[in-house]
Amino acid sequence: MSAKKIAIIGGGNLGSAIAQGLLKSGFSKAGDITVTKRNTSTLKELREAGVRIETDNDIAIREAEIIVVALKPYNVREVLQEFRGSFDPAKHILISVVTGVSIDDLEHVVPGMPVVRAMPNTAIAIQESITCIAHKHATEEQIRYIKTMFDQLGATVSIDEKLMDAATVLGACGIAYALRYIRANIQGGIEIGFDVRTASLIAAQTVKGAAELLIRENRHPEEEIDKVTTPKGCTIAGLNEMEHQGFSSSLIKGITASYNKIVKD
Template sequence: MGTTMQITIIGAGNMGGAIAKGLFQHKKDFDSLKICLADVSQEKLEKSSSYCDHIFTDNVEAVANADIIIIAVKPWLVEIVLEEINASLNPDRHILVSIAAGITLESINRKLQYVFPVYRLIPNTAIALGESMTLIASQNTTDEQDIMISSLMEKLGKVMFIPETLMSAATSLTSCGIAYALRYVRAATEGGVEMGFSPMQAQQMIAQTLIGAATLLLDDSAHAEVEIDKVTTPGGLTIKGLNAMEEAGFTRAVIAGLKASR
C-alpha cells in the first residue's frame, strides 16, 4: 500500500454512511487515511459528503485507487457490484470487505477473477454511535491485514474475530440483538408507566440502567450471574421479580428468539 491508505465504501445507505462517518471522525488516529464513498444515488452522497474525502457515482472509478473496498450494499446487489468492479481489482493491492448478510467469503471470491483477501463483517446499527459489536470472519488474509482491519473497526466499537460458521448465530446475538434489547426497553417502559412514571421518565431510567449493566460486564469482565447475585438478597424484591419473569418464560423466550433468527 502507498503512503496514503484509501478506503472506498460502496453503498451510502445507513450502514455504509455510518462506517464512513465513524472512520472519517477518527482520521487523526491514522498516519494518512482517505475515505471515499460511492453510490448510484446522488442524494445519498450529498447527505454523506461532509464526512468523506471524495464521492463517486461510478464504482469502477471509486475503486481505482483504493486499498480497502467495503461493500455495503444489500445482499442481492453484491454480485452486481462484484461483476462491475472485477476487472479493476488487483489481489496484490485490494482488500475486500463485505457487510452483506448471508453472503459467504467463498461466494465472493468465486465471483472474482483472482483470489483476494476477503473479510466478512457483521456490525450493528450502534455503529453510527461508535458502539457497534462487530464480528469478523476472514479468508486468504495475513496477520498484518487482520490487525489493520481490526484497528479500523475498533474505532466504531468492539470487534471479535470468529469462524464464519458462527456468523448466523452471531447475527442473532448482535445485529438482531439490538432489536431484542430494545424490545425489553419497550416492555419495561410499559411496566414503568403502569407504576406511575411518564413514558420518557421510564425509558430514560431503563436505558441508563442497561448502560450500567453492560458497563459492569465490559469493564470488570464479570459473569452476568455474579452481578445478578450482588443485587439479589434473600427474600428481597429483586429475586421476586426474577422469579416472576422466569415463571412467565423470560429465559425460554429469549433463547427461542435467538434460535429463530439464526
C-alpha cells in the same frame, strides 16, 4: 500505520454507520472516505461532513485501497460481478459485511481478491460496535490493518467463518433485541409513573450499567443478579414472574429463529 483511502459500496444503514464511525474516530479523514449508492439524496449529512459521495462504483473502487461492501445479500454478487475488473489484488483489501454470503462465494465472484468478512452492528456509528472478523486468504498485514480499523470503532473478535451467521444474530441483530428490551422497560416505566423521557434515560442507562459490569469486571450475569435480588424482595418477584411468562425462553427462541432464517435462506 499510514491512512488508506476507503470506499464503502452501499451507503445504506450499515454502510453509512461505518462512515460515521470512521469519521468520529478520526481513523479516516472525510476526504479519504467515499460512499457509493444509486440514490445519493439520503447521504446529505455525510456529504456535508466532506465525505465523497459517488454513484459510480468503478471510480470509488479504483481510487480506494480498502473496499467495504455493505450491499444486500441478494445483489452483492451481481454488483461485484459488474465491477470485478475494477479490483486490483496488489492494491485492494476487500471487506464484506454482507450477511450470509461466504468468503468462497465472494472470492469466486472476484477472482484473486482475498475477502475478509466482518460483522459489525449499527453502534459502529458511535464507535461502540462489536465486530466479528473472519478470513481465509488475507495476509497477516491485511488482517492487522482491518483489526486496527475496527478496533477504533468498538471491540473486535476474530472468529472462524462457520460462526459468522451466529455472530450476525448475536451481535448485529442483537442491537434490535436490546432496544426492544429497553423499549419494553420504558413502557413499563410509564405505567408505574414516569414520563417517557425520564423512563427512557433510566432504562437505557441501567442497561448500559449492567453491560459495563460484565465488560469491565468480567463477571457472570447471575453473580451480579444475586447482588440485586433481596430475599423476599421486589426484584426476585419481578424476575420470577418474567420467567413464568417465558422471558429467557422467548429470547433464546428468538435468537434461534433469527439464526435459522439466515441458514435456511
